[in-house]
Amino acid sequence: MVVTVEGLVANAVNCGESDKMLTLITRQYGKLSVYARGGRRINSKFMTGSLKFTYGDYVINKTDKLNILQEANAKMTFFSLRKDVCAAALADYIAEVLVDVAMPEEPDTETLDLALNCLYVLSEGKRAPGDVKTVFEWKLIERLGIYPDLSGCHKCGKADKDWYYLDIMNGELTCRDCGAASKPENADDGTARIIMLLSGAEIYAANRIMNSEKSKMFSLPSDNTVKKHLCEASEKYLLNHLERSYKTLEFYKEISTL
Ligand SMILES: [Zn+2]
Structure with a gap:
């Protein structure tokens, strides 16, 4: 069956002499492994479309054994990500988590849009990578339905405490x-x-990110200590719930502190 899908190349692995295996996160079919024959050749018609982080329209021959790429039309490439090593490292982490949480045949356009939004903001340099990480993680926690109850103390119910x-x-x-x-x-x-x-301010900010609309999700508190704790908390919360660690995250953390 030949299908046209819209999606993001969240991973691209070389295989054979000149081919690539892509992991596409698509609006129509969720996660799809797609074989791009000749995708590494300079003159390949898939050259741009099969690059990691490219978002576009893909025509795929979908079979039980293998999904074969027939056409790729890039809409966004996020090329600027490559100019900043820290942004590129964080983008790798976002893509790795996205591949991890996406399911085949279960499209989740909101999570895909969250990742696309974060990649866009990163590639345009509109926000610091640390802020993008915080927002991506808290929003993903909300998307995955694993969010904490931040409405107040679960014992006394009080919501006005400092810590x-x-x-x-x-x-x-x-x-x-x-x-x-x-x-x-x-x-x-x-x-x-x-x-x-x-702190109460950190709880308030985490709640705000999780419940914010797309256009307002990057409005973070200005206090650097609050931002640092928010970033640590989202990471700890997400990774413990996913029961995962990510090498891409370790690398990002290593270079972001240099
Ligand atoms: Zn209490």
């Missing part, structure tokens, strides 16, 4: 008063909890 413990795996907040009484570092069965201390 809270966030229990990463349970997604619950405990204010410091209730936390001191119940030793939040240990779960009821005695196992160690993964706890982060977050």
